[in-house]
Amino acid sequence: MRILSAIAVVAMLATPAYAQISTPHINLLADGPTKTPDELEQDAIRDKAYKESLRKIPNAKTSSDPWGTVRSEPPKAATPAKPKTKTGSAQQ
Template structure:
Protein backbone atom coordinates (compact mmCIF):
# COMPACT_ATOMS: atom_id res chain seq x y z
CA UNK A 1 0.00 0.00 0.00
CA UNK A 2 2.90 2.37 0.75
CA UNK A 3 4.41 1.73 -2.66
CA UNK A 4 1.12 2.42 -4.40
CA UNK A 5 0.65 5.70 -2.51
CA UNK A 6 4.25 6.73 -3.31
CA UNK A 7 3.63 6.08 -7.01
CA UNK A 8 0.40 8.10 -6.93
CA UNK A 9 2.16 11.01 -5.22
CA UNK A 10 4.99 10.90 -7.76
CA UNK A 11 2.49 10.94 -10.65
CA UNK A 12 0.62 13.86 -9.12
CA UNK A 13 3.83 15.85 -8.76
CA UNK A 14 4.95 15.23 -12.36
CA UNK A 15 1.60 16.06 -13.99
CA UNK A 16 1.88 19.86 -13.48
CA UNK A 17 5.50 19.81 -14.68
CA UNK A 18 4.51 18.04 -17.89
CA UNK A 19 1.78 20.59 -18.50
CA UNK A 20 4.36 23.40 -18.49
CA UNK A 21 6.67 21.87 -21.09
CA UNK A 22 6.46 23.45 -24.55
CA UNK A 23 5.16 21.29 -27.34
CA UNK A 24 7.98 21.59 -29.86
CA UNK A 25 8.25 19.24 -32.79
CA UNK A 26 11.93 18.27 -32.74
CA UNK A 27 11.68 16.29 -36.00
CA UNK A 28 10.13 18.43 -38.68
CA UNK A 29 8.29 16.43 -41.29
CA UNK A 30 9.66 18.27 -44.35
CA UNK A 31 13.34 18.77 -43.55
CA UNK A 32 14.55 17.92 -47.07
CA UNK A 33 13.89 20.26 -49.98
CA UNK A 34 13.58 19.23 -53.59
CA UNK A 35 15.72 20.73 -56.33
CA UNK A 36 12.82 22.89 -57.49
CA UNK A 37 12.34 24.27 -53.98
CA UNK A 38 16.04 25.09 -53.71
CA UNK A 39 15.96 26.90 -57.07
CA UNK A 40 12.86 28.82 -55.97
CA UNK A 41 14.62 29.83 -52.73
CA UNK A 42 17.65 31.07 -54.69
CA UNK A 43 15.40 33.07 -57.02
CA UNK A 44 13.57 34.59 -54.04
CA UNK A 45 16.86 35.55 -52.36
CA UNK A 46 18.17 37.13 -55.57
CA UNK A 47 14.94 39.11 -56.04
CA UNK A 48 15.13 40.27 -52.41
CA UNK A 49 18.73 41.47 -52.77
CA UNK A 50 17.89 43.23 -56.04
CA UNK A 51 14.96 45.01 -54.42
CA UNK A 52 17.21 46.16 -51.55
CA UNK A 53 19.70 47.64 -54.00
CA UNK A 54 16.91 49.73 -55.60
CA UNK A 55 16.16 51.59 -52.37
CA UNK A 56 17.71 55.09 -52.57
CA UNK A 57 20.08 56.28 -49.87
CA UNK A 58 18.76 58.88 -47.45
CA UNK A 59 20.41 62.19 -48.34
CA UNK A 60 18.75 64.75 -46.12
CA UNK A 61 18.30 65.05 -42.42
CA UNK A 62 15.36 63.24 -40.92
CA UNK A 63 14.86 65.92 -38.27
CA UNK A 64 11.15 66.85 -38.32
CA UNK A 65 11.73 69.99 -36.20
CA UNK A 66 14.65 71.25 -38.28
CA UNK A 67 12.63 73.99 -39.98
CA UNK A 68 11.15 75.17 -36.67
CA UNK A 69 14.40 75.62 -34.76
CA UNK A 70 16.71 78.57 -35.31
CA UNK A 71 20.16 78.01 -36.77
CA UNK A 72 22.13 78.03 -33.53
CA UNK A 73 21.73 79.49 -30.07
CA UNK A 74 23.18 82.97 -29.88
CA UNK A 75 26.30 83.35 -27.78
CA UNK A 76 26.43 86.04 -25.10
CA UNK A 77 27.51 89.39 -26.62
CA UNK A 78 29.71 90.28 -23.66
CA UNK A 79 30.71 88.35 -20.56
CA UNK A 80 28.68 88.90 -17.43
CA UNK A 81 30.14 91.23 -14.80
CA UNK A 82 31.45 89.55 -11.64
CA UNK A 83 29.24 90.01 -8.59
CA UNK A 84 30.29 90.84 -5.06
CA UNK A 85 29.21 88.97 -1.94
CA UNK A 86 26.16 91.20 -1.54
CA UNK A 87 25.00 90.40 -5.08
CA UNK A 88 25.56 93.81 -6.65
CA UNK A 89 27.74 94.20 -9.71
CA UNK A 90 31.39 95.08 -9.04
CA UNK A 91 32.63 98.49 -10.18
CA UNK A 92 35.50 98.79 -12.61
CA UNK A 93 37.87 100.57 -10.20
CA UNK A 94 37.62 98.10 -7.31
Protein backbone atom coordinates (compact mmCIF):
# COMPACT_ATOMS: atom_id res chain seq x y z
CA MET A 1 0.00 0.00 0.00
CA ARG A 2 2.86 2.36 0.78
CA ILE A 3 4.39 1.72 -2.60
CA LEU A 4 1.15 2.64 -4.40
CA SER A 5 0.79 5.88 -2.43
CA ALA A 6 4.44 6.77 -3.13
CA ILE A 7 3.91 6.15 -6.86
CA ALA A 8 0.76 8.32 -6.78
CA VAL A 9 2.62 11.17 -5.07
CA VAL A 10 5.48 11.02 -7.58
CA ALA A 11 3.00 10.98 -10.48
CA MET A 12 1.12 13.98 -9.06
CA LEU A 13 4.36 15.93 -8.66
CA ALA A 14 5.61 15.05 -12.13
CA THR A 15 2.39 16.03 -13.95
CA PRO A 16 2.84 19.86 -13.71
CA ALA A 17 6.47 19.57 -14.84
CA TYR A 18 5.46 17.42 -17.81
CA ALA A 19 2.72 19.91 -18.73
CA GLN A 20 5.25 22.74 -18.87
CA ILE A 21 7.52 20.81 -21.19
CA SER A 22 4.87 19.44 -23.53
CA THR A 23 3.06 22.73 -24.32
CA PRO A 24 4.15 24.57 -27.46
CA HIS A 25 5.73 27.98 -27.02
CA ILE A 26 3.26 30.54 -28.34
CA ASN A 27 3.78 34.31 -28.38
CA LEU A 28 0.32 35.81 -28.01
CA LEU A 29 1.49 39.44 -28.13
CA ALA A 30 2.62 39.25 -31.76
CA ASP A 31 -0.88 38.27 -32.90
CA GLY A 32 -2.49 41.55 -31.78
CA PRO A 33 -3.88 43.97 -34.32
CA THR A 34 -1.66 46.85 -35.43
CA LYS A 35 -2.81 50.46 -35.35
CA THR A 36 -3.86 52.25 -38.50
CA PRO A 37 -2.20 55.55 -39.49
CA ASP A 38 -5.33 57.41 -38.38
CA GLU A 39 -5.14 55.82 -34.93
CA LEU A 40 -1.44 56.66 -34.69
CA GLU A 41 -2.21 60.28 -35.60
CA GLN A 42 -4.98 60.46 -32.99
CA ASP A 43 -2.61 59.03 -30.37
CA ALA A 44 -0.01 61.66 -31.24
CA ILE A 45 -2.60 64.45 -30.93
CA ARG A 46 -3.80 63.03 -27.61
CA ASP A 47 -0.24 62.81 -26.26
CA LYS A 48 0.51 66.38 -27.32
CA ALA A 49 -2.64 67.68 -25.61
CA TYR A 50 -1.75 65.74 -22.46
CA LYS A 51 1.77 67.19 -22.32
CA GLU A 52 0.42 70.72 -22.86
CA SER A 53 -2.08 70.27 -20.05
CA LEU A 54 0.73 69.16 -17.73
CA ARG A 55 2.65 72.36 -18.49
CA LYS A 56 -0.35 74.45 -17.44
CA ILE A 57 -0.39 73.01 -13.91
CA PRO A 58 1.47 75.39 -11.57
CA ASN A 59 4.13 74.01 -9.28
CA ALA A 60 2.63 74.02 -5.80
CA LYS A 61 5.02 74.79 -2.99
CA THR A 62 4.29 72.27 -0.33
CA SER A 63 5.08 72.70 3.31
CA SER A 64 8.01 70.73 4.61
CA ASP A 65 6.22 70.18 7.92
CA PRO A 66 4.75 66.64 7.92
CA TRP A 67 2.92 67.26 11.22
CA GLY A 68 1.43 70.58 10.10
CA THR A 69 -2.13 69.29 9.88
CA VAL A 70 -1.93 67.64 13.30
CA ARG A 71 -0.91 70.71 15.31
CA SER A 72 -3.56 73.04 16.64
CA GLU A 73 -1.32 76.10 16.49
CA PRO A 74 0.66 77.24 13.47
CA PRO A 75 4.40 76.54 13.53
CA LYS A 76 6.53 79.34 14.93
CA ALA A 77 8.80 81.22 12.57
CA ALA A 78 12.48 80.70 13.06
CA THR A 79 13.99 83.44 15.21
CA PRO A 80 16.98 85.20 13.66
CA ALA A 81 20.27 84.38 15.27
CA LYS A 82 21.71 87.15 17.45
CA PRO A 83 25.15 88.32 16.42
CA LYS A 84 27.76 87.23 18.91
CA THR A 85 30.00 89.85 20.43
CA LYS A 86 33.49 89.11 21.44
CA THR A 87 34.29 89.63 25.07
CA GLY A 88 37.84 90.51 25.77
CA SER A 89 40.25 93.24 26.69
CA ALA A 90 39.96 95.05 23.33
CA GLN A 91 36.32 96.10 23.84
CA GLN A 92 35.33 98.70 26.42
